[in-house]
Amino acid sequence: MVQEDAGVRSIERAVAILRLIAAAPLEGCRLSDLAQETGLGKATTHRLMQTLVRVGFACQDGAGGRYYLGYELIRLGQSQGRYDIGEHARPALLRIARETGDTVFISVREGVDAICLDRQVGDFPIKTLTLNIGDRRPLGVGAGSLMLLAALPDAQVSAAIAANAGKLEAYSRYSPEILRKLVQRTRADGYAYNDGRVLRAMNAIAVPVMDAEGTVIAALSVASIAQRMTKKRISMIVKLLEHEAAQLRHVPVSVRQQGESV
Amino acid sequence: MVQEDAGVRSIERAVAILRLIAAAPLEGCRLSDLAQETGLGKATTHRLMQTLVRVGFACQDGAGGRYYLGYELIRLGQSQGRYDIGEHARPALLRIARETGDTVFISVREGVDAICLDRQVGDFPIKTLTLNIGDRRPLGVGAGSLMLLAALPDAQVSAAIAANAGKLEAYSRYSPEILRKLVQRTRADGYAYNDGRVLRAMNAIAVPVMDAEGTVIAALSVASIAQRMTKKRISMIVKLLEHEAAQLRHVPVSVRQQGESV
DNA sequence: ATCAGCGGTTCCGTATAGTGGAACGGATAG
DNA sequence: CTATCCGTTCCACTATACGGAACCGCTGAT
Numbered sequence: 001m002v003q004e005d006a007g008v009r010s011i012e013r014a015v016a017i018l019r020l021i022a023a024a025p026l027e028g029c030r031l032s033d034l035a036q037e038t039g040l041g042k043a044t045t046h047r048l049m050q051t052l053v054r055v056g057f058a059c060q061d062g063a064g065g066r067y068y069l070g071y072e073l074i075r076l077g078q079s080q081g082r083y084d085i086g087e088h089a090r091p092a093l094l095r096i097a098r099e100t101g102d103t104v105f106i107s108v109r110e111g112v113d114a115i116c117l118d119r120q121v122g123d124f125p126i127k128t129l130t131l132n133i134g135d136r137r138p139l140g141v142g143a144g145s146l147m148l149l150a151a152l153p154d155a156q157v158s159a160a161i162a163a164n165a166g167k168l169e170a171y172s173r174y175s176p177e178i179l180r181k182l183v184q185r186t187r188a189d190g191y192a193y194n195d196g197r198v199l200r201a202m203n204a205i206a207v208p209v210m211d212a213e214g215t216v217i218a219a220l221s222v223a224s225i226a227q228r229m230t231k232k233r234i235s236m237i238v239k240l241l242e243h244e245a246a247q248l249r250h251v252p253v254s255v256r257q258q259g260e261s262v
Numbered sequence: 263m264v265q266e267d268a269g270v271r272s273i274e275r276a277v278a279i280l281r282l283i284a285a286a287p288l289e290g291c292r293l294s295d296l297a298q299e300t301g302l303g304k305a306t307t308h309r310l311m312q313t314l315v316r317v318g319f320a321c322q323d324g325a326g327g328r329y330y331l332g333y334e335l336i337r338l339g340q341s342q343g344r345y346d347i348g349e350h351a352r353p354a355l356l357r358i359a360r361e362t363g364d365t366v367f368i369s370v371r372e373g374v375d376a377i378c379l380d381r382q383v384g385d386f387p388i389k390t391l392t393l394n395i396g397d398r399r400p401l402g403v404g405a406g407s408l409m410l411l412a413a414l415p416d417a418q419v420s421a422a423i424a425a426n427a428g429k430l431e432a433y434s435r436y437s438p439e440i441l442r443k444l445v446q447r448t449r450a451d452g453y454a455y456n457d458g459r460v461l462r463a464m465n466a467i468a469v470p471v472m473d474a475e476g477t478v479i480a481a482l483s484v485a486s487i488a489q490r491m492t493k494k495r496i497s498m499i500v501k502l503l504e505h506e507a508a509q510l511r512h513v514p515v516s517v518r519q520q521g522e523s524v
Numbered sequence: 525a526t527c528a529g530c531g532g533t534t535c536c537g538t539a540t541a542g543t544g545g546a547a548c549g550g551a552t553a554g
Numbered sequence: 555c556t557a558t559c560c561g562t563t564c565c566a567c568t569a570t571a572c573g574g575a576a577c578c579g580c581t582g583a584t
Contacts, residue, residue: 007313008272009541010571015317015334022341032531041573046533051269055277056398059373064532064579069341071377072277075396077339079284079331111321115333134337136318156324270571272542294560303544308562326550326561 021069028066085218086117092244097122102224107144112160114145128202128223138164140179141171143194143204144219150186151208151216173197191238203229207241209248220245276310283331290328347480348379354506359384364486369406374422376407390464390485400426402441403433405456405466406481412448413470413478435459453500465491469503471510482507
């Protein structure tokens with residue numbers, strides 16, 4: 001059941017192109033390179049680019065020049081709101097990173113995925129960098145992601161797990177049943193613990209970040225190598241995380257967890 | 263010669279939708295509203311949204327839920343580079359706004375337009391807010407925009423003026439010939455002066471901001487009501503602007519003016 | 525000075541991909 | 555229980571975008 005995508009092709013192509021351009025923001029991209037890398041004909045690429053320029057998502061430095069990202073794209077992207085916690089949480093991440101020496105993350109949910117918005121590394125010499133800023137993981141995979149999953153109402157948990165069944169196969173130590181178990185435990189504990197399910201040697205802890213109304217809007221997590229995660233240290237980290245999460249609760253961020261059934 | 267656009271429709275539609283969603287970043291948008299506001303059928307809108315979600319430009323809070331902007335869009339928009347001067351210049355804008363009491367702008371060129379990246383208002387009670395953040399003006403229209411035009415090589419100046427001939431008609435006190443004259447004067451003066459051509463009562467002054475290599479990457483401008491713009495005050499403001507522009511010159515911003523002929 | 529190579533742009537006949545009216549299903553309210 | 559309202563699915567039609575080929579203008583080598 002590979003879900004044949006019936007989609008608007010031009011959009012997917014356009015986005016592919018935008019990604020390419022975004023990958024070279026300063027140098028810009030030439031038409032033929034774009035055409036080649038996307039496998040589209042020059043004519044098609046050209047027409048696509050004309051449209052992208054017209055809508056402001058791209059711009060070129062003069063007739064025949066290289067293409068760059070357009071300001072309209074930047075503008076839309078900055079449209080205030082939803083992903084601001086990342087910014088606001090940075091000081092907290094830095095404090096936690098300094099305190100623990102480990103790597104700290106903040107993630108939010110988007111649909112049935114978790115997205116890492118920001119990351120700060122501590123000074124412990126072995127860094128755990130399996131999760132990059134912007135990375136997307138199926139809900140439940142990893143500590144922060146699991147925390148976000150466990151925070152959803154039952155109906156959505158099931159729906160999310162079902163929707164992700166396919167993607168889950170990429171992770172050997174995860175399965176729908178395991179996720180359900182993990183959600184149980186996470187809810188009971190009040191924090192999420194990942195004992196090496198993503199990567200053997202790496203453990204992580206996550207706590208929820210709520211807004212003023214008590215809705216979970218993000219997860220704050222710390223990852224380090226398994227050896228460092230002693231019982232004692234775990235509870236220390238949980239306390240620290242919870243403390244910072246509580247602080248974050250009342251920063252004036254207008255973020256609303258998106259509503260309903262997944 | 264109104265240049266009938268032969269374009270990729272779905273992209274334009276998609277962008278229109280994204281704009282709508284961006285206009286309500288927190289509340290989200292419902293499918294039917296999007297369909298109605300864009301004038302597209304529900305089916306079409308639905309298909310479009312599916313694609314946007316798949317590529318990460320939008321996301322919905324569960325089957326049938328409202329639509330929000332997706333993180334992928336934000337991510338692309340943040341792709342480091344090009345529009346950072348806006349950020350970096352903010353302290354300078356604030357200083358200038360405080361010093362002069364007037365409204366201060368920073369703009370960059372994109373293709374044959376100028377775009378206002380940031381604005382700060384001073385405390386003089388009559389504010390001049392004809393230019394908003396993100397607004398786009400044909401090159402040459404307005405002080406900052408004129409400065410950016412005058413900074414281009416002759417070939418590009420002509421090309422830009424030609425390309426904008428149509429849009430220019432919306433501005434009663436501008437024309438291709440006038441623009442050419444203004445460019446001359448701007449180059450001679452070393453700064454741009456707009457004596458009420460956009461809006462009668464409003465005057466503005468702009469100076470170029472260069473990068474380390476001397477390429478003009480932005481324009482810094484101050485606008486105020488005509489009465490305040492005395493000879494003396496003009497030269498005071500020019501000095502102030504030039505001072506701040508010089509400071510900006512060596513901030514570590516990796517912005518390159520986009521190359522060649524317009 | 526001439527030519528070859530390359531990148532961007534335009535053209536045009538074709539088939540494919542997107543369209544939207546209509547019908548369906550599920551939820552919510554009256 | 556019925557009336558709406560919203561999102562989703564279906565399908566026949568045709569407008570749309572596709573891409574090969576030809577064209578143009580530039581640059582650099584012979």
